[in-house]
Amino acid sequence: MRKNNKTFPRQSWTFDEYTNSEIRRAAETGIYDIRGGGSKRRLPHFDDLLFLGASISRYPLEGYREKCSTNVILGTRYAKKPLELEIPITIAGMSFGALSGSAKEALGRGASIAGTSTTTGDGGMTPEERGQSNHLVYQLLPSRYGMNPDDLRKADAIEVVIGQGAKPGGGGMLLGQKISDRVAEMRTLPKGVDQRSACRHPDWTGPDDLKIKILELREITKWKVPIFVKIAGSRPYYDTALAIKAGADVVVLDGMQGGTAATQEVFIENVGQPTLGCIRPAVDALQDLDMHRKVQLIISGGVRNGSDVAKALALGADAVSIGSAAMIAIGDNDPKWEKDYNKLGTTAGAYDDWHEGNDPAGISTQDPKLMKRLDPIKAGKKLSNYLKVMTLEAQTLARACGKNNLHNLEPEDLCALTVEAAAMARVPLAGTSWIPGINNK
Amino acid sequence: MKLDLKKLKLRKVNETLQSIDPKRNNKNYTILNPEGNHAICVGLTDDIDITVKGHVGYYCGGMNQNANIIVEGNVGTGVAENMMSGKIHVKGNASQSAGATAHGGFLIIDGDASSRCGISMKGIDIVVKGSVGHMSAFMAQSGNLIVCGNAGEALGDSLYETDIYIKGKVKSLGADCIEKKMDNKHLKKLDKLLKKANLEKLKSKDFKRYGSARKLYNFKIDNVSSY
Numbered sequence: 259m260r261k262n263n264k265t266f267p268r269q270s271w272t273f274d275e276y277t278n279s280e281i282r283r284a285a286e287t288g289i290y291d292i293r294g295g296g297s298k299r300r301l302p303h304f305d306d307l308l309f310l311g312a313s314i315s316r317y318p319l320e321g322y323r324e325k326c327s328t329n330v331i332l333g334t335r336y337a338k339k340p341l342e343l344e345i346p347i348t349i350a351g352m353s354f355g356a357l358s359g360s361a362k363e364a365l366g367r368g369a370s371i372a373g374t375s376t377t378t379g380d381g382g383m384t385p386e387e388r389g390q391s392n393h394l395v396y397q398l399l400p401s402r403y404g405m406n407p408d409d410l411r412k413a414d415a416i417e418v419v420i421g422q423g424a425k426p427g428g429g430g431m432l433l434g435q436k437i438s439d440r441v442a443e444m445r446t447l448p449k450g451v452d453q454r455s456a457c458r459h460p461d462w463t464g465p466d467d468l469k470i471k472i473l474e475l476r477e478i479t480k481w482k483v484p485i486f487v488k489i490a491g492s493r494p495y496y497d498t499a500l501a502i503k504a505g506a507d508v509v510v511l512d513g514m515q516g517g518t519a520a521t522q523e524v525f526i527e528n529v530g531q532p533t534l535g536c537i538r539p540a541v542d543a544l545q546d547l548d549m550h551r552k553v554q555l556i557i558s559g560g561v562r563n564g565s566d567v568a569k570a571l572a573l574g575a576d577a578v579s580i581g582s583a584a585m586i587a588i589g590d591n592d593p594k595w596e597k598d599y600n601k602l603g604t605t606a607g608a609y610d611d612w613h614e615g616n617d618p619a620g621i622s623t624q625d626p627k628l629m630k631r632l633d634p635i636k637a638g639k640k641l642s643n644y645l646k647v648m649t650l651e652a653q654t655l656a657r658a659c660g661k662n663n664l665h666n667l668e669p670e671d672l673c674a675l676t677v678e679a680a681a682m683a684r685v686p687l688a689g690t691s692w693i694p695g696i697n698n699k
Numbered sequence: 700m701k702l703d704l705k706k707l708k709l710r711k712v713n714e715t716l717q718s719i720d721p722k723r724n725n726k727n728y729t730i731l732n733p734e735g736n737h738a739i740c741v742g743l744t745d746d747i748d749i750t751v752k753g754h755v756g757y758y759c760g761g762m763n764q765n766a767n768i769i770v771e772g773n774v775g776t777g778v779a780e781n782m783m784s785g786k787i788h789v790k791g792n793a794s795q796s797a798g799a800t801a802h803g804g805f806l807i808i809d810g811d812a813s814s815r816c817g818i819s820m821k822g823i824d825i826v827v828k829g830s831v832g833h834m835s836a837f838m839a840q841s842g843n844l845i846v847c848g849n850a851g852e853a854l855g856d857s858l859y860e861t862d863i864y865i866k867g868k869v870k871s872l873g874a875d876c877i878e879k880k881m882d883n884k885h886l887k888k889l890d891k892l893l894k895k896a897n898l899e900k901l902k903s904k905d906f907k908r909y910g911s912a913r914k915l916y917n918f919k920i921d922n923v924s925s926y
């Protein structure tokens with residue numbers, strides 16, 4: 259709109275529309291923005307890596323005929339009964355309370371069809387979830403809401419949660435609207451209170467204590483099931499090393515793109531390291547302690563498709579875990595509810611006020627009417643389809659690289675599109691042999 | 700039956716106590732030479748009586764259900780952590796986080812308990828005959844914490860619905876914790892718990908009751924300095 263020799267109206271890069279709206283919102287309400295989901299900013303990610311494929315020096319495997327195995331065993335270090343999964347993609351811990359009972363059931367159904375595990379979350383184990391999940395990982399969180407030794411003994415693995423990628427160093431939050439009678443009872447809280455989860459465990463601090471905590475959990479479960487330790491991507495080398503030293507069977511490492519049920523926006527966007535930057539340091543720690551492939555590494559935070567899976571594995575992970583993608587697969591942010599999203603002042607794909615409990619898709623809610631919108635059987639089928647597609651995609655890429663096992667993928671199969679990704683993943687920038695920080699002479 | 704931790708591995712001792720056949724097995728056990736070992740008597744499920752002869756390390760009686768455990772010594776961090784039911788009686792002192800997150804049962808500490816006694820407790824009754832350290836009953840959700848001595852700084856910070864009874868002095872109250880009226884109902888409840896701890900000689904009216912002001916139950920920007 260250029261008028262009277264004036265220049266085109268120019269918006270500021272620094273004060274962009276979103277930033278300004280947030281300043282106005284803060285000024286209006288006097289409270290920071292809380293939301294669900296993971297970091298929304300552009301970060302160096304798996305998209306910045308490419309597979310090289312086979313050539314004269316390496317030959318590919320036949321797409322549909324030659325086998326490419328996908329199974330993974332988690333917890334081979336100490337557990338009498340490690341977790342044997344058909345695919346290296348697990349469902350991450352998402353609490354009942356944040357998600358509805360039927361959403362948890364759908365996750366259990368889908369994961370079981372696909373031969374993988376689901377994980378409980380802050381708030382304990384529901385019968386829906388235990389009933390439908392062939393492999394269920396039970397989380398031990400700082401809040402210990404719903405922590406029950408009977409459930410502990412029913413679990414196929416235990417995950418000691420130390421951090422989440424969305425909020426390394428932060429506790430949890432479940433606002434009053436979502437504390438229904440059932441959620442309140444499971445968490446021993448009055449109905450309708452804002453439930454704050456502590457950020458530190460109540461009965462241990464530091465790696466030496468963690469070792470004893472793990473000993474206790476093993477003694478209670480008779481050394482049968484694996485013990486996972488979940489850490490946020492903040493200091494991946496040291497945290498992985500300390501988790502291994504404390505006796506973890508499996509380290510779950512969640513990068514900053516990792517989703518959350520409800521956290522301050524400022525936390526989600528400004529704390530932690532991108533998933534891509536976390537993997538190599540964690541693998542270094544495993545290798546330095548001679549524990550790579552003995553203690554398994556699960557990577558999460560922004561995993562969306564088979565190529566993300568294949569790239570995480572190529573960088574040294576044993577498996578990946580998905581939260582947000584699993585929610586989308588069962589119907590979260592589906593454009594079919596666009597009108598309802600509009601009523602909430604948002605649009606499909608951007609809806610993230612999960613803590614308010616009004617989810618049109620019936621997933622991040624405790625409202626009985628909205629919950630009915632999710633059919634756990636159909637949603638479970640969708641999740642299993644999606645998990646199968648991801649696995650097929652990963653296999654396709656692995657075969658193209660000449661690998662008969664997803665776990666044979668290696669950094670040498672990759673190149674990077676950006677200098678940042680090359681430095682973080684420690685693979686050469688495309689068209690060069692340059693790995694910034696490694697051979698930068 | 701005697702279980703000697705000098706001769707038996709911890710796994711063997713716990714295994715024995717975790718797999719009781721009520722018809723065939725003995726109901727009385729004595730653990731000898733605990734020598735500060737961690738995770739003794741964890742994950743028990745049966746109504747058995749155990750006496751531990753000496754000091755123990757972390758998490759003694761962790762996640763206990765039904766068992767009645769007496770420790771004739773001091774206990775390390777997290778005694779009775781996440782206990783569901785049963786009874787644990789510590790004849791000595793307790794380290795930090797005694798009774799942490801416990802959902803039920805009864806914990807008696809004859810001596811003092813260190814910091815964070817009853818942290819995040821969810822229904823247990825705790826009686827400390829001596830004093831408790833700082834941040835006791837932090838985020839405590841349900842149950843009763845009774846202290847016959849004094850309480851350290853920030854008692855009951857961010858408290859939910861636990862009732863706290865203190866006979867001695869309180870160094871300071873945490874955010875959202877206030878002194879509350881002792882009515883008949885509370886006096887009666889306290890009498891019952893004192894009796895259960897063999898403390899009939901103490902008078903419930905000599906205690907003060909503390910609980911949640913419930914001001915932090917729903918976020919309000921004007922309370923922001925308390926968070």
Ligand SMILES: Cc1cc2nc3c(=O)[nH]c(=O)nc-3n(C[C@H](O)[C@H](O)[C@H](O)COP(=O)(O)O)c2cc1C
Nearest residue numbers: 350351352353379380516517519559560580581582
């Ligand atoms: C709705 C929701 C609830 C969550 N609840 C928990 C939880 O209770 N405990 C936990 O450790 N992580 C929780 N997380 C984090 C996930 O376990 C996982 O780390 C994360 O979702 C992985 O990143 P992704 O969402 O990009 O796949 C939650 C995530 C979401 C989206």
